[in-house]
């Protein structure tokens with residue numbers, strides 16, 4: 430893990446504002462490239478990059494194409510997948526798909542075939558690595574075999590986070606989405622604790638925190654050397670060491686450096702810098718969590734501990750989780 434002293438964790442501040450106006454969805458890059466797209470080949474983060482890239486003549490050349498991904502961030506949901514993608518997209522050899530594609534985990538998309546999938550990818554140059562992220566792949570039973578059928582040599586990135594924090598983050602997202610539609614959503618305590626019957630482990634956000642069960646399916650389809658595990662807590666505390674390991678795993682020349690990241694006190698997280706341009710992830714990332722009863726957190730820790738041990742044995746390393 431990193432060596433710099435970590436910034437203080439973001440504080441629990443307040444609950445989401447009730448009944449927010451619905452926000453427009455991001456649309457994937459589809460169809461023929463626009464001139465702006467050609468200028469920005471590289472997808473996510475490209476506009477903020479501000480680095481010297483290939484000149485306009487090369488960008489308009491025939492080498493600029495949409496390619497199937499050679500790297501996929503498969504999960505975990507709420508693990509820091511967006512931060513990982515956007516940070517990686519600062520690398521000049523990376524072309525990152527801006528939106529989640531949900532190709533391998535949604536039947537209606539998978540039926541559209543690889544040609545459709547390729548069309549969702551950003552334009553890239555031959556020397557660039559195309560990367561997409563869809564956290565829903567990790568828990569999808571059919572995704573591992575489908576990804577392998579596309580390319581058994583594809584590199585997989587799995588970013589994990591303390592399962593309890595992940596669960597609370599997942600719950601917070603659902604809470605926000607429900608409130609945005611003016612729909613009520615019960616407190617986590619009410620969802621998870623039913624009388625004296627203990628934890629209701631059928632809750633989906635609990636299931637999604639059972640990393641070992643899901644990873645076992647990926648390890649049945651891919652050798653472990655093809656799956657790189659990123660410490661989501663490490664990426665929050667100190668992104669660079671995690672990203673250097675990712676560069677190495679993906680076979681990228683080392684390019685990301687301390688100047689690419691700065692800690693933003695207001696956001697409470699590291700933000701991205703490319704040349705003179707700086708930006709943080711949007712407000713849906715790193716938002717305050719509602720307070721959760723200490724007793725429930727302890728129960729969750731106890732419940733996850735055996736699963737966590739199993740996960741550690743699968744990945745050959747341990748994490749400092751609750």
Ligand SMILES: Nc1ncnc2c1ncn2[C@@H]1O[C@H](COP(=O)(O)OS(=O)(=O)O)[C@@H](OP(=O)(O)O)[C@H]1O
Nearest residue numbers: 506507508509510511512598698699710714715716
């Ligand atoms: N640099 C930076 N800025 C903001 N947020 C950061 C960053 N690094 C990691 N994170 C953590 O990413 C969490 C969201 O994870 P994902 O992007 O995987 O969510 S999602 O599954 O795509 O919805 C998000 O979870 P919450 O804190 O619960 O909002 C963050 O903790």
